[in-house]
Amino acid sequence: MMFAEHLKSLGISGTRVFGDSITAGFNASRPELAWPALFAGAVDGFPIRNHAIPGTVLQGSMLVDGKPRPNNGVGRFAESLLDRPHEDAVLILYGYNDARYTAAPETMNVAGFVRDYGRILEALIAVGHGQRIAIGSPPYIPDAGFSVGSSGFTGQTRQDFERYVEAVNSLARQFSVFYAPVYERMMKHGDALLASPDITHPNDAGHRVIFEAFRDAAR
DSSP states (O other): OOHHHHHHHHOOSOEEEEESHHHHTTTOSSGGGSHHHHHHHHHTOOSEEEOOOTTOOSOOOBOTTSSBOTTOHHHHHHHHHSSSOOOOEEEEEOOHHHHHOOSOTTTSSHHHHHHHHHHHHHHHHHTTOGGGEEEEOOOOOOGGGGGOSSTTSOOOOHHHHHHHHHHHHHHHHHHTOEEEOHHHHHHTTOSSTTBOTTSSSBOHHHHHHHHHHHHTOBO
């Protein structure tokens, strides 16, 4: 059963989304065209509790300055996703900025991402959210996007970026949660068709593909 159908059969109290600027809705032309709003509309999942913060990464690993990225996902998930008993759907779209960061490979890497993502999923499942979780692979980045970004967030290779895609897929299988093939769906549309002019964020069509990947998520 696809994730949207599954949630309808369960009944949910709302939709919580967790991630970075793409989940915050950056570069959608209107708020209702951002992927979280499209998803909530498809599953009658209002209200939306959007806990995305632009520029964040999931892991709490040390950056090149010896400090973790502020507002990282593992450091704030409890207050965002476990703040009180609820029956919200929980959709997580993280890994895009983790995958783009290249300045401290000894500490900021796939192993740290998997470690901290696992901590988040374990905690969510322990309090009973396991049936309502979907995690998405990092959104597709056009080739030109590897040269765009702030200090430390440029110079990645396609091969190393895709290691994060594989990591999210593996985590979904390990924890038996729904997997949304966001990267895979976006890649099928070509290198830049779903990108907005800034290259690193999706346009309206890109947000729709992300929504569809979560709608159709499977486990």
